[in-house]
Amino acid sequence: MPPYQGGGEMISDVWTDHATWNELPWKFEAGTPHVAGAVGLGAAIDYLERLGMDAVSAHEREITIYAMERLAEIPRLHILGPGANERGGVVAFTVEGIHPHDIAQVLDTEGVCVRAGHHCTKPLHRRLGLGASARASFYVYTTRDEIDILTHALHKTRELFRVAG
Amino acid sequence: MSLDDLYRDVILEHYSHPRNKGVLEPADITSEGANPLCGDEIRISLCVGDGVVRDARFDGKGCSISQASASMMTERIKGRRVEEVGHLIAAVKAMMRGEPPGEGLGDLEALQGVRRFPVRVKCATLGWVTLEQALADLARR
Numbered sequence: 001m002p003p004y005q006g007g008g009e010m011i012s013d014v015w016t017d018h019a020t021w022n023e024l025p026w027k028f029e030a031g032t033p034h035v036a037g038a039v040g041l042g043a044a045i046d047y048l049e050r051l052g053m054d055a056v057s058a059h060e061r062e063i064t065i066y067a068m069e070r071l072a073e074i075p076r077l078h079i080l081g082p083g084a085n086e087r088g089g090v091v092a093f094t095v096e097g098i099h100p101h102d103i104a105q106v107l108d109t110e111g112v113c114v115r116a117g118h119h120c121t122k123p124l125h126r127r128l129g130l131g132a133s134a135r136a137s138f139y140v141y142t143t144r145d146e147i148d149i150l151t152h153a154l155h156k157t158r159e160l161f162r163v164a165g
Numbered sequence: 166m167s168l169d170d171l172y173r174d175v176i177l178e179h180y181s182h183p184r185n186k187g188v189l190e191p192a193d194i195t196s197e198g199a200n201p202l203c204g205d206e207i208r209i210s211l212c213v214g215d216g217v218v219r220d221a222r223f224d225g226k227g228c229s230i231s232q233a234s235a236s237m238m239t240e241r242i243k244g245r246r247v248e249e250v251g252h253l254i255a256a257v258k259a260m261m262r263g264e265p266p267g268e269g270l271g272d273l274e275a276l277q278g279v280r281r282f283p284v285r286v287k288c289a290t291l292g293w294v295t296l297e298q299a300l301a302d303l304a305r306r
Contacts, residue, residue: 099228
């Protein structure tokens with residue numbers, strides 16, 4: 001198989017009318033390797049190991065449980081999927097009468113970033129009978145205060161769209 | 166950028182109380198449009214006689230902007246001559262491209278605010294593009 005792109009390290013020898021290629025994997029890795037990315041990944045792994053993956057997991061679970069409690073307070077909000085102990089640090093939801101893109105738009109102005117759409121799971125949304133959903137995700141730096149901000153912003157969204165109930 | 170520019174009262178009002186929602190049966194022409202990435206879907210059905218849009222309905226699902234824009238559109242085109250509707254479509258599209266709104270757009274000027282949210286412009290124009298398609302199909306007959 002010929003190389004799909006030329007550049008440093010993929011070459012072995014060059015003449016004016018032809019060239020030979022380095023052996024695998026270099027043949028397919030033309031140019032400067034993604035050095036900064038590799039160093040960054042190393043730093044990220046060191047960081048997580050310092051925190052301890054048990055602590056990472058425990059924090060994620062705690063925040064997810066708290067988020068699901070707070071979201072459940074919002075009328076006509078439906079959480080998709082199983083309970084907090086059977087999921088990762090993400091919560092997808094819908095709010096009756098408000099399209100997920102409108103939810104995301106209003107939350108954005110409140111400083112809360114959620115994803116809206118199919119989340120690369122169109123067949124699942126079709127099976128659930130949904131056009132789209134909104135999804136909040138949490139990580140090691142997510143705090144309970146931020147969940148409160150999310151909850152408050154969702155109340156504001158319902159007020160803007162004047163959803164009754 | 167203020168949310169009030171995007172979600173003007175007239176838009177929220179059409180979203181919660183859409184006009185002419187449904188499908189005309191029989192219709193002289195039906196056209197479907199979608200923004201696959203955001204999942205907005207619109208179906209336009211028209212009854213046209215003697216060059217006049219006698220009746221118009223829209224059906225579909227999607228965000229407030231796409232549905233309100235289509236609702237305002239059906240209200241506006243009923244009873245209008247097809248050429249007039251063509252001019253209106255051009256005027257709305259021009260406004261959404263950033264040109265100053267032409268005269269006679271009325272309530273539709275509320276859609277101007279959407280321009281400040283570029284990803285939502287396609288939501289606002291979906292109904293109009295679908296209507297344009299319907300009229301083009303009709304003209305080819």
